[in-house]
Amino acid sequence: MSDNSHGFARGLTQYGDADFSLYLRRSFVNAMGYSKELMARPVIGIAQSASGFNNCHRHFPELVEAIKRGVLAAGGLPLDFPTISLGEAFLSPTSMKFRNLMSMDVEEMIRAQPMDAVVLLGGCDKTVPALLMGAASANVPSVLLVGGPMLPMAYQGERLGACTDCRRFWAKFRSGEIGKAQIDDIEGRLATTAGSCAVMGTASTMAAIAEALGMSLPGTAAIPAVHADRLRAAEASGKRAVELVAKPIRPSQIITAKAVENALRVLLAIGGSTNALIHLTAIAGRLGIKVSLERLNTLSDETPVLIDLKPTGQHYMSDLYAAGGLGAVLRELRALLHLDCLTITGETLGERLSGAEGYVDRAVVRPIADPFLRQGGLVALFGTLAPNGAILKRSAADPRFFEHEGRAVVFTSLEDLAARIDSPDLDVTEDDILVLQHAGPKSSAAMPEAGYLPIPAKLAKKGVRDMLRISDARMSGTAYGTIVLHVSPDAASHGPLALARSGDRIRISVARRSLDLLVQESELAARAKALAQPATLPLRGYDRLYRQSVLQAEDGCDFDFLRKA
Numbered sequence: 001m002s003d004n005s006h007g008f009a010r011g012l013t014q015y016g017d018a019d020f021s022l023y024l025r026r027s028f029v030n031a032m033g034y035s036k037e038l039m040a041r042p043v044i045g046i047a048q049s050a051s052g053f054n055n056c057h058r059h060f061p062e063l064v065e066a067i068k069r070g071v072l073a074a075g076g077l078p079l080d081f082p083t084i085s086l087g088e089a090f091l092s093p094t095s096m097k098f099r100n101l102m103s104m105d106v107e108e109m110i111r112a113q114p115m116d117a118v119v120l121l122g123g124c125d126k127t128v129p130a131l132l133m134g135a136a137s138a139n140v141p142s143v144l145l146v147g148g149p150m151l152p153m154a155y156q157g158e159r160l161g162a163c164t165d166c167r168r169f170w171a172k173f174r175s176g177e178i179g180k181a182q183i184d185d186i187e188g189r190l191a192t193t194a195g196s197c198a199v200m201g202t203a204s205t206m207a208a209i210a211e212a213l214g215m216s217l218p219g220t221a222a223i224p225a226v227h228a229d230r231l232r233a234a235e236a237s238g239k240r241a242v243e244l245v246a247k248p249i250r251p252s253q254i255i256t257a258k259a260v261e262n263a264l265r266v267l268l269a270i271g272g273s274t275n276a277l278i279h280l281t282a283i284a285g286r287l288g289i290k291v292s293l294e295r296l297n298t299l300s301d302e303t304p305v306l307i308d309l310k311p312t313g314q315h316y317m318s319d320l321y322a323a324g325g326l327g328a329v330l331r332e333l334r335a336l337l338h339l340d341c342l343t344i345t346g347e348t349l350g351e352r353l354s355g356a357e358g359y360v361d362r363a364v365v366r367p368i369a370d371p372f373l374r375q376g377g378l379v380a381l382f383g384t385l386a387p388n389g390a391i392l393k394r395s396a397a398d399p400r401f402f403e404h405e406g407r408a409v410v411f412t413s414l415e416d417l418a419a420r421i422d423s424p425d426l427d428v429t430e431d432d433i434l435v436l437q438h439a440g441p442k443s444s445a446a447m448p449e450a451g452y453l454p455i456p457a458k459l460a461k462k463g464v465r466d467m468l469r470i471s472d473a474r475m476s477g478t479a480y481g482t483i484v485l486h487v488s489p490d491a492a493s494h495g496p497l498a499l500a501r502s503g504d505r506i507r508i509s510v511a512r513r514s515l516d517l518l519v520q521e522s523e524l525a526a527r528a529k530a531l532a533q534p535a536t537l538p539l540r541g542y543d544r545l546y547r548q549s550v551l552q553a554e555d556g557c558d559f560d561f562l563r564k565a
């Protein structure tokens with residue numbers, strides 16, 4: 001009686017009698033009111049991360065309906081199930097702490113529930129990497145659909161969109177350029193539709209990476225959340241998931257070393273988020289693929305930035321969609337890509353790109369012969385301050401700090417930063433280097449997006465807009481400035497960053513890819529001896545699992561036991 005090959009017969013609940021297990025399960029499926037005909041169809045799971053605590057996923061109920069429509073029309077039975085949702089602005093201390101938890105939820109629920117294929121529905125920053133990490137580990141045929149970006153909104157002769165403009169206006173408010181009434185007015189105009197942040201932040205970067213990897217349908221990364229094309233993409237994703245049942249393509253066939261390198265190229269060419277490097281590393285790590293920061297530097301030197309989008313440029317994601325979408329970028333990069341990579345459609349990337357080019361707005365997507373920037377957006381730095389690496393988003397940085405030596409002004413924690421950054425007594429000049437410790441993955445802060453240290457109030461009021469800032473934290477993909485992030489090993493692991501003191505000299509050379517703490521080795525050894533022992537682990541729950549298991553940035557901040565050996 002038992003047929004465990006597909007649909008509800010997969011992965012039976014264990015009672016010691018497989019036939020009874022199937023009988024019981026079908027009894028309960030009957031309770032859902034499905035006809036025998038629908039019950040016999042392939043089951044397509046829809047892993048959806050809607051939540052009242054996630055504004056970016058506000059429209060997911062409508063997208064789920066459209067996915068279901070596509071599944072039903074193609075002969076499958078769609079069953080959606082909730083996953084943990086990670087709303088970027090709603091989680092404390094940071095959504096990053098819970099990305100791995102969501103990935104475990106996704107992996108286990110895909111594996112434990114009877115589904116032949118799955119549509120993964122995410123959007124906000126950490127949800128797409130968590131879905132891809134979980135799907136890569138479960139290795140069931142999967143199609144990723146992102147929720148799409150918000151639309152920008154007109155405001156006093158310009159357009160505003162979360163969240164580069166949030167930071168831009170907040171900096172103006174801190175410096176006294178605009179007052180309380182205006183900043184309050186702007187608050188209601190920055191994020192006005194459903195969808196993820198409107199610029200090339202982390203969510204948009206991850207959407208582009210998912211399409212570049214081949215895990216999403218072509219042309220879907222940049223469709224605005226509220227555009228009818230987004231619903232059509234949902235329907236098509238559902239249909240494709242059903243097709244994958246007869247001819248399975250698994251994540252491990254798509255996310256290969258070559259596909260990961262293609263995704264790195266795209267990350268560089270779109271001036272994408274620094275966070276995406278961590279996430280891509282974690283996704284690749286689930287399939288035993290290593291992302292090398294040295295290789296990133298080589299690719300970065302060869303790969304120009306092709307798009308003019310905030311926070312690096314001027315436009316928004318909806319402009320990228322209208323300009324030709326990610327396909328236009330991929331076609332420009334064609335000579336640099338591995339074209340034999342398989343995508344979720346069953347085509348290779350080369351086959352995908354062999355179609356007609358269509359309209360491309362060259363103000364948004366530049367030709368490779370005339371790029372927006374000659375070199376890629378990200379560069380890895382190594383040296384005595386960051387033996388395992390650190391990341392600078394050079395496309396969003398001020399080149400006058402690329403070869404710089406300065407005096408460190410050190411903040412030992414986020415609390416110390418909050419307490420002193422705006423103090424009139426803070427001993428700081430605009431040539432100093434702001435350093436933040438204990439905001440890395442192993443810290444109790446769990447690597448928040450705190451690397452965008454505010455300019456000290458007394459300098460901001462004088463018109464200083466950028467300084468060199470260094471930390472083991474992350475930075476929002478929507479932020480900009482000369483900011484060195486992900487210093488590894490982090491301070492909580494007693495890396496050299498923990499040894500820096502105010503008054504030390506630090507030297508950065510982007511040309512040499514170096515970041516050095518200019519302090520005698522004997523002095524550093526003495527400081528290392530004096531460091532307090534790491535705090536004892538929290539006693540229970542996810543806190544404990546996180547602190548025991550999280551890896552450094554160069555390993556994607558995944559848990560050690562989740563990566564493929």
Ligand code: FES
Nearest residue numbers: 056124196197203
């Ligand atoms: Fe969800 Fe920015 S807050 S993508």
